Amino acid sequence: MTQKFDRIVVVGGGSAGWMTAMALVTGLKGRVNVEVVESEEIGIVGVGEATFPSIRHYNQLVGIDETEFLRATNGTYKLGIRFCDWLEVGRDYFHTFGHFGNLFGSQTLWAQYRRMGLAEPLGLQCVPTVMAMQGRFALPSEQDQFKYAYHFDAVRYAAFLRQLAMQRGARHTQGRIVDVVRRADGGVAAVQLDDGRRVEGDIFVDCSGFRSLLLGGALQEPFVDFSHWLPVDGAWACPTERVGEELAPYTQATALEGGWAWRIPLQNRTGHGHVFASRFIDPERAREQLLARLDGKPVAEPRLLRFTTGHRQRFWVNNVIAIGLSSGFLEPLESTSIYLIQDGISRLMTMLTAGRPLDENDRALFNDGSVRRFARIRDFIILHYCLTRRRDSELWRHVATMELPETLAFRMELWRRYGVLHEYDEEGFDATSWLAIHAGMEHWPERNDPVFAEIPPERALQALQGRRNAIAASVARMPLHHQMLGQVLR
Numbered sequence: 001m002t003q004k005f006d007r008i009v010v011v012g013g014g015s016a017g018w019m020t021a022m023a024l025v026t027g028l029k030g031r032v033n034v035e036v037v038e039s040e041e042i043g044i045v046g047v048g049e050a051t052f053p054s055i056r057h058y059n060q061l062v063g064i065d066e067t068e069f070l071r072a073t074n075g076t077y078k079l080g081i082r083f084c085d086w087l088e089v090g091r092d093y094f095h096t097f098g099h100f101g102n103l104f105g106s107q108t109l110w111a112q113y114r115r116m117g118l119a120e121p122l123g124l125q126c127v128p129t130v131m132a133m134q135g136r137f138a139l140p141s142e143q144d145q146f147k148y149a150y151h152f153d154a155v156r157y158a159a160f161l162r163q164l165a166m167q168r169g170a171r172h173t174q175g176r177i178v179d180v181v182r183r184a185d186g187g188v189a190a191v192q193l194d195d196g197r198r199v200e201g202d203i204f205v206d207c208s209g210f211r212s213l214l215l216g217g218a219l220q221e222p223f224v225d226f227s228h229w230l231p232v233d234g235a236w237a238c239p240t241e242r243v244g245e246e247l248a249p250y251t252q253a254t255a256l257e258g259g260w261a262w263r264i265p266l267q268n269r270t271g272h273g274h275v276f277a278s279r280f281i282d283p284e285r286a287r288e289q290l291l292a293r294l295d296g297k298p299v300a301e302p303r304l305l306r307f308t309t310g311h312r313q314r315f316w317v318n319n320v321i322a323i324g325l326s327s328g329f330l331e332p333l334e335s336t337s338i339y340l341i342q343d344g345i346s347r348l349m350t351m352l353t354a355g356r357p358l359d360e361n362d363r364a365l366f367n368d369g370s371v372r373r374f375a376r377i378r379d380f381i382i383l384h385y386c387l388t389r390r391r392d393s394e395l396w397r398h399v400a401t402m403e404l405p406e407t408l409a410f411r412m413e414l415w416r417r418y419g420v421l422h423e424y425d426e427e428g429f430d431a432t433s434w435l436a437i438h439a440g441m442e443h444w445p446e447r448n449d450p451v452f453a454e455i456p457p458e459r460a461l462q463a464l465q466g467r468r469n470a471i472a473a474s475v476a477r478m479p480l481h482h483q484m485l486g487q488v489l490r
């Protein structure tokens with residue numbers, strides 16, 4: 001069965017809905033009718049504040065100017081994430097979006113020096129990590145190449161995209177969907193609003209958030225549950241007033257008794273939240289722990305969000321494609337949700353712009369790729385938990401001893417035994433990111449690197465020292481994050 005797509009209905013007006021609509025009206029300009037249906041009364045999740053570098057690529061593709069975007073969304077720059085207390089209480093490390101030089105062409109050799117206590121922490125070999133440690137930010141230069149992302153107000157981002165998408169021809173329909181009208185072949189013919197209006201389409205993009213109105217609801221697509229490995233299932237979110245002038249150019253994720261807390265600096269406020277596993281901590285206790293950590297005056301009451309980690313078995317069924325929370329959620333530790341939205345949009349756009357009718361093979365390809373992408377990111381997030389040395393609460397005892405997905409167990413074994421960072425297809429994170437977590441969690445290969453005997457340690461350590469000094473000198477000349485942002489916004 002081939003699929004027509006002259007009329008595309010996007011159900012939902014959160015980040016997923018408006019990012020999708022914006023890509024459609026930009027990439028298929030004038031060739032399709034795009035209509036976004038949303039209920040203001042239901043509202044959006046609106047807590048997606050930390051992103052992944054690919055957001056810049058999305059913004060560039062749809063033609064959004066960086067300064068305009070930062071102004072519209074109260075955005076700040078993000079170099080990566082600082083993980084506090086994950087290995088042990090009192091220990092921290094960074095995962096930034098930079099590289100570590102060639103480490104003598106061998107990560108194993110570097111790890112061997114580190115294990116022996118000869119080398120310094122890996123972060124000192126990485127430009128954005130040193131910038132993050134010093135609270136500095138400058139755009140990447142030819143000499144200092146790295147990626148960066150943003151922190152932003154997700155509600156403002158959706159509103160900003162809505163305005164632009166409507167200027168480019170997207171239609172906007174307000175109303176609560178109360179029913180889904182089906183076609184004889186099982187697909188969706190229309191959505192029915194509470195005032196009796198019907199919105200018909202050839203393709204429906206389900207961006208209805210955790211409700212998953214079409215894919216999970218009407219089409220009853222089963223859910224693949226990851227909560228054995230990723231047991232967090234709730235979050236308290238509470239923004240506070242910004243305190244002081246300085247802005248951290250990174251997200252902070254601090255491991256707590258039954259989950260972890262985020263801290264995300266925006267221009268006007270600081271996002272705080274506590275992601276917790278209700279199997280291991282009472283939600284009320286989690287709320288108190290969040291309130292005790294706030295470093296500014298709350299600007300709203302703490303808001304509770306509940307979820308299950310995992311994804312729908314298929315992401316595209318008949319004429320319904322789920323993008324965003326309606327397709328799945330992997331918990332926000334590595335800020336991958338908006339990235340996965342973008343990934344889904346880019347797969348979809350590749351197919352819609354191919355200039356041919358879509359069929360079962362396209363759907364299978366889309367589903368297969370999406371399932372793998374979720375699995376790869378799932379494994380990467382689990383890596384942050386399972387290497388912990390913490391045993392001070394039930395959550396940490398569980399994650400330290402749980403059985404791992406085979407794919408993750410295999411790559412951990414390869415690293416531990418041979419110092420090999422294996423990459424599968426559809427990776428969300430490259431080998432450098434995996435190395436940052438292994439190193440941050442002090443997980444070293446057992447193998448002695450064959451090059452070890454060949455290079456005298458003084459020479460190798462001198463090379464590391466040279467790179468470290470060059471990075472330190474270069475970063476010292478950069479402005480502080482708030483100074484840089486001030487310059488850009490002016």
Ligand SMILES: Cc1cc2nc3c(=O)[nH]c(=O)nc-3n(C[C@H](O)[C@H](O)[C@H](O)COP(=O)(O)OP(=O)(O)OC[C@H]3O[C@@H](n4cnc5c(N)ncnc54)[C@H](O)[C@@H]3O)c2cc1C
Binds near residue numbers: 275
């Ligand atoms: C605790 C938490 C922290 C997060 N942190 C991050 C982060 O730091 N970084 C990141 O990338 N992501 C993060 N996310 C995920 C991020 O919030 C979402 O991926 C993103 O906001 C997209 O959401 P969405 O558009 O899929 O859903 P939503 O924002 O929930 O939008 C759903 C839309 O569907 C509409 N809708 C639903 N039902 C109906 C109906 N019956 N009729 C009409 N309209 C309807 C709603 O009105 C709304 O417009 C986080 C999520 C959670 C829960």
